[in-house]
Amino acid sequence: MTDEAPATPGRIVLLTVSHRVAPGLLSWPAWQTLRAADRVLCADGAHPLLPYLREAGITVESGITAEAGVPAPAALTALDLVDECAGGRTVVVIPSGGGDGEGAGEGALTDGLARLAGSGRVQMPDLELLPGSYDLPGARLLDLVHVMDRIRRECPWSSTQTHKGLAKYGIEEAYELVEAIEDGDGDELREELGDVLLQVVFHARIAQDGLEEEEGREPFSIDDVAATIVEKLIHRHPHVFGDETAETPEDVKAHWLRTKAVEKQRDSVTDGVPLGQPGLALASKLAGRVRTAGLDVELPSGDGIGYELLAMAVRAEEAGIDPETALRAAARTYRDAIRTAETGGAATG
Structure with missing residues (x-):
């Protein structure tokens, strides 16, 4: 007496696709699996992928096109799917195309398959998750x-x-x-x-x-915004997208400033400096423009804290320090000191 060879279990393939990728753009393994499948099921009769699959000659059974006498995909249970795979058959299931995650039907189906696999009472087919398209x-x-x-x-x-x-x-x-x-x-x-x-x-x-x-x-539109900044970035990085070279950050900055000067055709180095920004940042930006242009401009003299702050902002810029950042750091330390004083006062009061 010889032992009978176990029946070939077959295969269930859950083919997922990204709704962010144009329908019909599938990976080569996905097309191979679809063409070789014995049955392709999709409960969503309005799935955007269906017209492309049918145009490619792949028969897809959906909830609105199932043949008479054949259970529609939406009505199939996990056990039905397992039975469909008997004899080594391959069944491909395409989840609903509603967005991220599974539809309610597919969730129940995968849960049912998991329960069957854990029961040990049913010879399970191979279960495979096959991404048909990927998010870039x-x-x-x-x-x-x-x-x-x-x-x-x-x-x-x-x-x-x-x-x-x-x-x-x-x-x-x-x-x-x-x-x-x-x-x-x-x-x-x-x-x-x-x-x-x-x-x-x-x-x-x-x-x-x-x-x-x-x-x-x-x-x-947002596409026009993106196109504008892409064009600007490519144009201002000839050392990346063109024939120029830049080996240091200083070289890159020099490229950038030369390109901006040609693009903007400014009459003054102060053109394009937004006057509505915080005062220290404004003073630092103006000082940076003066230094980069190699201009010899004396600081205006005058009475009052404003002129003192201006001089300090220029000194900070010359030292490579952002005065706004430096002042915020000092102010945060001051805030912590205030909170410490408040806590101590509450404890002793």
Whole structure:
């Protein structure tokens, strides 16, 4: 008497795709698996991938196209799937295309398969998770653009905002970002970077609408914003994208300043310095422009603390110190001293 060879268990493949990648763009292993499969199932009859698969000659059974007498994918249980794999057959399951994570049906299906595998009563087919498409770096930015677009359309507050109305938030978020950097808190830094990024996407979405307050200005989108900065970065980094060389940070800065001078065609080294920035930062920026241009400009003399602060800011810039950062650091130490005094006062009072 000879032992019978065990039946070939077959294979269940859960084929996942990213909704951030254009439908139909699949990896080669995914196409190979789909073409070789005995049955391809998708409970979502509106899945964006289905037209491309059918155009490629792959039969896909969905909840609205299942043949008479054959259970629709949405009705299949985990045990049904296991039975479908009998004799070494391969069944590919395509989850719903609703976004991140599994749909409710696929979640129940995978849970059921896990329970069957743990029961030990059923010979399980091989289970495989096959990514058919992958998110590229920056893919979640597409989600941000999509969410912002919907909020702009449907939120009563966001739909009425203007560039001028949001300006103060840009300043606040920038300061909060600086504070997170100085605190050295990685979680806080990530959150504040997101808040600053939101301001960029929000303003770009407003510009896309072409508001009345901007009459005469061409609307633009977040893609136009990104294209502009990409073009600028490439143009200002000829040592990376061109034939020039730069071996030190000073070389890079020299490239940058020369390129900016040609682009802006400024009449003065002070052109482009925003006067609305904090006073110490403004004084430092002006001093840096003077030093870079090699100009010999005497500091204006006058009475009052303003001229003293100006002189200190220029001295700091010459020493390579950001006066704003230095003052904030000193102010934070002062704040800690105040809290210590308050705590001591409370204890003795």
